[in-house]
Amino acid sequence: MKPFSLSPNPDCLFLTPALKSVIAKVTYTIDERQGLTCILGDVGMGKTTLLRWIAEQYAERSDVISALMPNPRFISDFAFLKGVCQEFDIKTRRSQFEQENELKGFLVDSYQAGKNVVLFIDEAQSLNGKMLEQIRAMLNFETGREKLIQIVFSGQMELRDRLKDPSKKALSSRIFAPSVLTPMSLEDTKALIGYRCEYARVPNPFQDDAVTLIYNHSGGVPREVIKACSIAYTLMVNEGGSVVDVELCQAALAESVM
Numbered sequence: 001m002k003p004f005s006l007s008p009n010p011d012c013l014f015l016t017p018a019l020k021s022v023i024a025k026v027t028y029t030i031d032e033r034q035g036l037t038c039i040l041g042d043v044g045m046g047k048t049t050l051l052r053w054i055a056e057q058y059a060e061r062s063d064v065i066s067a068l069m070p071n072p073r074f075i076s077d078f079a080f081l082k083g084v085c086q087e088f089d090i091k092t093r094r095s096q097f098e099q100e101n102e103l104k105g106f107l108v109d110s111y112q113a114g115k116n117v118v119l120f121i122d123e124a125q126s127l128n129g130k131m132l133e134q135i136r137a138m139l140n141f142e143t144g145r146e147k148l149i150q151i152v153f154s155g156q157m158e159l160r161d162r163l164k165d166p167s168k169k170a171l172s173s174r175i176f177a178p179s180v181l182t183p184m185s186l187e188d189t190k191a192l193i194g195y196r197c198e199y200a201r202v203p204n205p206f207q208d209d210a211v212t213l214i215y216n217h218s219g220g221v222p223r224e225v226i227k228a229c230s231i232a233y234t235l236m237v238n239e240g241g242s243v244v245d246v247e248l249c250q251a252a253l254a255e256s257v258m
């Protein structure tokens, strides 16, 4: 197995202290039925991998009905609503009003059966104003204290700007404990590389100063770290070596520049 694959495989996720605290916030929002929370971050910060990691934990729980929408690109808010309903195997209806009622019926039944319904939406920055309004309507389904559906957004920073727009106040004021993914520290970067090698069952060939070089080059952005490591590791293998030192790393970084 390749230690530095770029796919957002949750099994390859190294849980930094910062990620653990994001997981704790998201878990709290869901388990306490607080409605909506979001994970924000720049490109390549690990949003998709983290969202999938959290979704996997919930998919295994018998007291939860969950679904993950990887990319909510729909032609209208009604199509989006139908898309959400399809994720939960809810009947499709002709009108938006009937569809909302169908969803509500499902949420009430699930609540009464002791099941928490959770919807994870990745690339949530693609949701347009009407779709965000649809989300707000879904969050209005509640008992006095608890929401009948919990929603976790994951998206790029532009989502925050969109939500900050005064017209979205009704929704943004409902977001519970939002999280922003920040770049990793040098220590995290070193631990991530070690974890990836361990997971792939290969010895970790990266020398400390090579890791520092990668860290400085990547700015602590996980995708950039993985890319640099992947090139350096491949170079090492091609050269028949067993160590990634600064020199090899410099050659790898030179190759990674477009």
Ligand SMILES: Nc1ncnc2c1ncn2[C@@H]1O[C@H](COP(=O)(O)OP(=O)(O)OP(=O)(O)O)[C@@H](O)[C@H]1O
Residues within 6 Å of the ligand: 005, 006, 007, 008, 009, 012, 013, 014, 015, 016, 019, 041, 042, 043, 044, 045, 046, 047, 048, 049, 050, 156, 192, 222, 223, 226
């Ligand atoms: N904590 C981590 N441990 C291990 N690998 C990570 C970690 N965070 C991110 N990665 C890796 O970095 C790469 C980018 O992650 P991911 O695709 O989840 O980022 P993203 O924030 O969703 O990016 P985009 O904004 O392009 O959607 C993936 O290969 C992922 O496995």
Ligand SMILES: [Mg+2]
Residues within 6 Å of the ligand: 047, 048, 049
């Ligand atoms: Mg992503």
